[in-house]
Amino acid sequence: MATIGIARYITVRTTVAVTVGGLFGSLFILFLQVFDHYTSTESFCTTCHSMELVAVPYRESSHYRPASGVRAECGDCHVSQGLFAATWDHFVGSRDLYKQLFGANYDDPVINALHLPEAAFAAREWFAERQSATCYRCHTLEAIYGERPATREIHLTQSAGKSCIDCHINLVHRPVPDKKVFKREAWNRMIEEEFALPAGSAEVLLTQ
Amino acid sequence: MSYLVFSPLLLRCLLVTLWFMVVSLPVQAAKVALDATHWGIKAGEGCVSCHQTASSGLHQQWQQSAHAKAGVNCLDCHQAKAADSDAFTHEGEVIATLVTPQDCGRCHAEEYAENSGSIHSQSRLLLLNRTGASEAELDAAGCSVCHGSRVTLKIDGTLATGWPNSGVGRLNPDGSRGACSACHGRHQFSRAEARDPQSCRRCHQGSESPDHEAYQSSRHGILFAAHRSEMNLQNDSWVVGKDYSATATCVTCHMGAAPGINATHDVGMRDIWNLGGVVSEQQSLVIFENGETRDLPLSQPAVRKGDTLARNSGESGVVKAVAAPARRRAAMSKVCLECHGKSFATAFFTQFDAQIERYNLEFAIPAQALMQQLYDDARLTPTPFDEPLELSWWRLWHDLGISYRHGAAMASPSMSSSEGWQKLQQHFYGDFLPQLQQLLGVEPSRQLLKQYWGDRYPAWLTDAAAAAPLMGYESLRPAAIAPVASDAPQITPSPSAGAVGTP
Numbered sequence: 001m002a003t004i005g006i007a008r009y010i011t012v013r014t015t016v017a018v019t020v021g022g023l024f025g026s027l028f029i030l031f032l033q034v035f036d037h038y039t040s041t042e043s044f045c046t047t048c049h050s051m052e053l054v055a056v057p058y059r060e061s062s063h064y065r066p067a068s069g070v071r072a073e074c075g076d077c078h079v080s081q082g083l084f085a086a087t088w089d090h091f092v093g094s095r096d097l098y099k100q101l102f103g104a105n106y107d108d109p110v111i112n113a114l115h116l117p118e119a120a121f122a123a124r125e126w127f128a129e130r131q132s133a134t135c136y137r138c139h140t141l142e143a144i145y146g147e148r149p150a151t152r153e154i155h156l157t158q159s160a161g162k163s164c165i166d167c168h169i170n171l172v173h174r175p176v177p178d179k180k181v182f183k184r185e186a187w188n189r190m191i192e193e194e195f196a197l198p199a200g201s202a203e204v205l206l207t208q
Numbered sequence: 209m210s211y212l213v214f215s216p217l218l219l220r221c222l223l224v225t226l227w228f229m230v231v232s233l234p235v236q237a238a239k240v241a242l243d244a245t246h247w248g249i250k251a252g253e254g255c256v257s258c259h260q261t262a263s264s265g266l267h268q269q270w271q272q273s274a275h276a277k278a279g280v281n282c283l284d285c286h287q288a289k290a291a292d293s294d295a296f297t298h299e300g301e302v303i304a305t306l307v308t309p310q311d312c313g314r315c316h317a318e319e320y321a322e323n324s325g326s327i328h329s330q331s332r333l334l335l336l337n338r339t340g341a342s343e344a345e346l347d348a349a350g351c352s353v354c355h356g357s358r359v360t361l362k363i364d365g366t367l368a369t370g371w372p373n374s375g376v377g378r379l380n381p382d383g384s385r386g387a388c389s390a391c392h393g394r395h396q397f398s399r400a401e402a403r404d405p406q407s408c409r410r411c412h413q414g415s416e417s418p419d420h421e422a423y424q425s426s427r428h429g430i431l432f433a434a435h436r437s438e439m440n441l442q443n444d445s446w447v448v449g450k451d452y453s454a455t456a457t458c459v460t461c462h463m464g465a466a467p468g469i470n471a472t473h474d475v476g477m478r479d480i481w482n483l484g485g486v487v488s489e490q491q492s493l494v495i496f497e498n499g500e501t502r503d504l505p506l507s508q509p510a511v512r513k514g515d516t517l518a519r520n521s522g523e524s525g526v527v528k529a530v531a532a533p534a535r536r537r538a539a540m541s542k543v544c545l546e547c548h549g550k551s552f553a554t555a556f557f558t559q560f561d562a563q564i565e566r567y568n569l570e571f572a573i574p575a576q577a578l579m580q581q582l583y584d585d586a587r588l589t590p591t592p593f594d595e596p597l598e599l600s601w602w603r604l605w606h607d608l609g610i611s612y613r614h615g616a617a618m619a620s621p622s623m624s625s626s627e628g629w630q631k632l633q634q635h636f637y638g639d640f641l642p643q644l645q646q647l648l649g650v651e652p653s654r655q656l657l658k659q660y661w662g663d664r665y666p667a668w669l670t671d672a673a674a675a676a677p678l679m680g681y682e683s684l685r686p687a688a689i690a691p692v693a694s695d696a697p698q699i700t701p702s703p704s705a706g707a708v709g710t711p
Contacts, residue, residue, distance in 0.1 A: 150261045158258050167299065175364045178297035181290045186363035 029083065036086040040075020048097075050106035054116070054173050061172045070138060077134050077172075078123070104208060113174075113191045114206055117184075120176040124165060132163035139164070240315045244279065247315065251301055252283030258299075269395040285311055294361050294381045305367065306359060310384035319388075319473045325499045327476035329386035331377030332356040333521040343369075354411035356387065376411070400441035405432060408458045415607040417484070421627070422611075422620040423458065429620075431455035446471070449546030461543050469542045474501060478540040480533040481564055483613040486605045487572040488564045490533040496525035506533070556619065563616035563624065571632065572605060574660035581656065587647055597647060600640040608632040 038044055046052045051074075058064050063072040079089045099106070106112050127134070144155045170176065177183075188202035259282065260267040270276050275285075288295040288304035295302050304311060309329075313320025323329050332355045335346060346352055347370070356375030360368040370378070374387040390410075391402040401407055405423055412419035423429040432439070435454035443451050447465045456464075462478055465471035480490050482503065491503035492510070494517060502520045504511065511517050511527050519525040537557060544553035579601055582588045593599050608631045615623025645653045658665045668675035 150264075153261050154258055157261075175366060177363065180297050181288075181292075181295040181302055183291075183293075183363055186293070190363050 032083055032087055036075070036079070036083065036090060039090055040079050040086075041073050045074045048100050048107075050100060050112055053107075053109055053112045054119075057174050058172050063172050072138065076137060078126075080130065080133065081137060110191060110195050110197070110202075111205060111208075113194070114188065114202055116174060117176045117182055117187060120173065121179045121182075124169060124179075127165040128163070132165045135164040241317060242315055247284040248279040248281060249283045249287065252281035252287075254299070255282035255286075255301075266395050273396045273398070275397065280315075292382065305361060306371070306380060306382075308380040308382050308384045309386045309388050310380070310382050312388045313384075316388075320384075321499060322473035323386055323388075323475075324384065325495070325501045326474040327501070327503070327520075328376040328390075330500065330502075330520040332358070332375065332379055333377065333385070335377075337520060337522040356385075356390075398442075399444075399446070403439075403441050403446060403457060403459045404436075405429070405457050412458075415610065418611050418614050418623060418627070419458070419618070422614045422618040422623040424620075425622040426618045426620040428456045428618070432457060448543060453547065456543065456547075461540055464543060466543045466546050469539060476503070477501070477531075478536050479503075480536045481561075481613075481617070483564075483617060484610060486576050486609075487568055488613060492533060493531040493536055494527055495529045495531070497528045498525060500525060504530070560616050560619075564613060567609060567612055567616075570664055571636070572609065574657075574662075574664070575601070575604070578656055578660045581660075582647075595643075595647075597640065597643040600635065600643055604632060604635055604640060608635060 042055065042058075046055050055074075063077070065071070075086075079086050079093075104111050104115065106115065141155055141159060145152050146155075169178065188206075189199065191197075192199060192202050256267065270282070283301060283303075285307050286303050288302050290302050292302075292304060294305040296305055297303065309320050309323060327334070332346070332352070335341070335351055335355050336343070339346075341349070341351075343358055346355065347357060352370065352373060352375055354375050356378030357370030357373035358379040359370040359373065359381055361381050362368050374389045376386055376390045378387045378390075379385060388397070391407050392398060393401055405420065409420040411417065413421065424433075432455045438452065438454045439457070440446065440452040445451050445465075446459075447467065448456065448460050449466060462475055463472050477493060481488050482491055482505065489505040489507055491505050494502050494504045494511060496502070496517075496519060500519055502517075504517070511530060513527055513529060515527045516524050517527055541553050541557070544556070548556075579588075582597075583590065588595055588598065593602070608628060612624050612628025612632060615621070615625070615628050641653065644656075647653075648656070654670065657669070668679070672680065
């Protein structure tokens, strides 16, 4: 008589292993959930001083203090939705931590401002690759009314094939021009002027 | 036969005839030299779909414009190269933050070149150079609204200074000067609007430059108000005597085309007098190698081709050509001749010149010397406007002197007389002289006046008999206002009644 044969494997040891493994697995999932959530908050991100610098304009922006009272935290925009995607984003994002520890001194406001454009370009690419997926967490195209009738009309009739980032940049952080028209030299001169540094010092600082 | 063809006399006759034929051709405004393949960028058509909703007023203006009819779309004017300092991206296209005369010049090359050389485009530079004021002071004092701002951009895409502004001497981030929209308002860029004297009024009104008041109260201005609809303002070609004849506008005399003379966007080219300084002087037009122009008063050393001379900005330039005042006057006179006889036009300019000379001799030159003396003798401190006399002096030459002179230029009696010379006299004798007497005493003031006015010293100041009766007792008689019946009591006028004194 044929047996399923599965009973052979249901031993005390496997039962304990599956139970313990399942329990730890569940706990790990829960941990990830909490971890992803915690590491997406403003308070966590700004524990690095370099992030505090980019958070300053954010706190002045409409995403920090919207009329609706719905605040977008760092991860709401910069971390994908879904446990696995969010974990993956955090895993990839850990290279920022590596750079923070072993790279340039991003805590220095000058160094930070000089490197900002590349960070902005990378963030914009990230948004574009995902068709601005994180924006849609809060924003619904059909619900964008704006203050003028034209706002709604344009969003409904002109947005085919586009996602938010194609039109809306420089909403939250310090404005950086589009990569296509960005001029490194002019940016360096502007930062030097802003921090009263001698001309040419930006180039030196960037190589450090 | 060959004898005839090579006769030097015949050849000369032929050349002269040809020359007359050329100069008497009706000359029109410069045409766009490019063909239509240079505009109508495909990607620009996409702008319209959003902007007719997002900015429908602007879109409608453009739709009614000559640009739209010719197929010139948003991107034709607003396109930029990625390397341009004011470039930004919008909907995937590289856009200029500021459409400058250089951008307009891509098609309107001749107008761009003329305007770039003109006093208009240099008016901020000139002010910076002449007044020594800082950029910030000019902005704070409101000068930039007409003279133009300095527009600076930051690389992060924000406009740092000077915007919005459409002053004629605006200094743009791309190095060009001016704003076509100063006269051709966005987004119709209408010729009719620029040809209408109302367009000039934005800046040429008020004490600095009361041209609108002068024009409006001149015969030309009155005719314009009555016959505006006959002025053909919208017409492509706008040659006086051919396309319109009802009257002359600001543009007609200062920029307009007439048979034998081209239209020009060099707006100060035909002006021979400086009518804004303390003393008016005739000026040559100096044209530099780089296309800029400047006025050179006749009192300054003459220059010729190849000489080096300070430009309006203060930097030096190499002189390419010089047009004497007579040549500038000849250019403007050509416009007059389409409606006036030659003797009429000449006589008008003679009258105008005489009025300016009168202002110089009877007021500006002696009064300026007197003021100089007061400063030299430390009777006035160098601080401007801390003594009442200084403000009176300013009002006299600046507000009233300018009204008089600009009124004279446009044959406006209300400006040259009522607002000009009459008020100049009232304030001279009513404010300036009493303040001078308070400062120096009565007799020393008279001595100074005698010293600087010489034989133009107003005799009635010390000799009542030299005054016109109307200035004194005769003003009390009813006859001074209206004719009186013959049986009314008569007061015998002084036998030695003279002319009204000067100034």
